[in-house]
Amino acid sequence: AQSVTQPDIHITVSEGASLELRCNYSYGATPYLFWYVQSPGQGLQLLLKYFSGDTLVQGIKGFEAEFKRSQSSFNLRKPSVHWSDAAEYFCAVDFNTNAGKSTFGDGTTLTVKP
Amino acid sequence: DGGITQSPKYLFRKEGQNVTLSCEQNLNHDAMYWYRQDPGQGLRLIYYSQIVNDFQKGDIAEGYSVSREKKESFPLTVTSAQKNPTAFYLCASSIGTYNEKLFFGSGTQLSVL
Numbered sequence: 001a002q003s004v005t006q007p008d009i010h011i012t013v014s015e016g017a018s019l020e021l022r023c024n025y026s027y028g029a030t031p032y033l034f035w036y037v038q039s040p041g042q043g044l045q046l047l048l049k050y051f052s053g054d055t056l057v058q059g060i061k062g063f064e065a066e067f068k069r070s071q072s073s074f075n076l077r078k079p080s081v082h083w084s085d086a087a088e089y090f091c092a093v094d095f096n097t098n099a100g101k102s103t104f105g106d107g108t109t110l111t112v113k114p
Numbered sequence: 115d116g117g118i119t120q121s122p123k124y125l126f127r128k129e130g131q132n133v134t135l136s137c138e139q140n141l142n143h144d145a146m147y148w149y150r151q152d153p154g155q156g157l158r159l160i161y162y163s164q165i166v167n168d169f170q171k172g173d174i175a176e177g178y179s180v181s182r183e184k185k186e187s188f189p190l191t192v193t194s195a196q197k198n199p200t201a202f203y204l205c206a207s208s209i210g211t212y213n214e215k216l217f218f219g220s221g222t223q224l225s226v227l
Contacts, residue, residue: 043218
C-alpha cells in the first residue's frame with residue numbers, strides 16, 4: 001500500500017544547529033515529493049518539491065532535501081536553524097496522480113531552543 | 115494579492131446543525147480541495163474539484179458536502195451526520211495539472227458546542 005511516514009513526531013534543536021527531518025514512503029515507483037511548513041493556526045506553505053532530475057533540491061528559507069531512491073526517503077535539511085523555523089513540517093507524496101491527492105505524513109513539530 | 119481566503123477563522127456548531135465553511139480563491143486555479151487536520155495527524159482529503167460543477171469524494175467524505183458553482187468558490191458544509199466535526203479545516207487550490215503544488219488558505223477551526 002502507498003504510505004508516507006515521518007518517524008519523528010517532535011524534534012528539538014538549538015538555534016544555529018543543523019536540522020534533518022526524515023520522510024519515508026512506500027511505493028513501487030518514484031513518486032512526486034513535497035515538503036510543506038505550517039505555523040500554528042495557519043495554512044501550509046510549500047518549501048520545496050522533487051519531480052525528477054537532480055536528487056538534491058533547494059527550497060525556500062534555506063531548506064534543502066535529498067531524494068534517495070534506494071532508501072525511499074526524502075529528508076529535509078537545514079545547515080543552521082533559526083528561531084523562526086519553529087513550526088510543523090509535513091512531507092507529502094503524490095503517487096503520480098493530481099497533486100490534490102497527495103498523501104501527507106503525520107508531521108514533525110520542530111522546537112528551536114535559544 | 116492573489117491567494118485563498120477562508121472564513122470564518124473560528125466556527126462553532128451546535129448539535130444537529132449544519133455549518134458551511136467558505137473558501138474563495140483569486141488565483142484562477144482550476145482545482146480546489148478540502149482537507150481536515152486533527153492534532154498530531156497529517157491532512158486528510160475530504161473532497162476535491164478539478165473543474166466547475168464537478169467534484170469527487172476524498173478519503174473521508176462521509177458527513178460532508180460541497181458545491182463548485184463558480185471557479186473561485188468551493189464551500190464545504192459539515193452536516194449533522196458528521197459525528198466528530200471538531201478539527202482544523204484547510205482549503206487549497208492548484209493549477210490543476212499533474213503534481214502541481216498546493217496553495218493553502220489559513221484554515222477554519224470548527225468546534226462543537
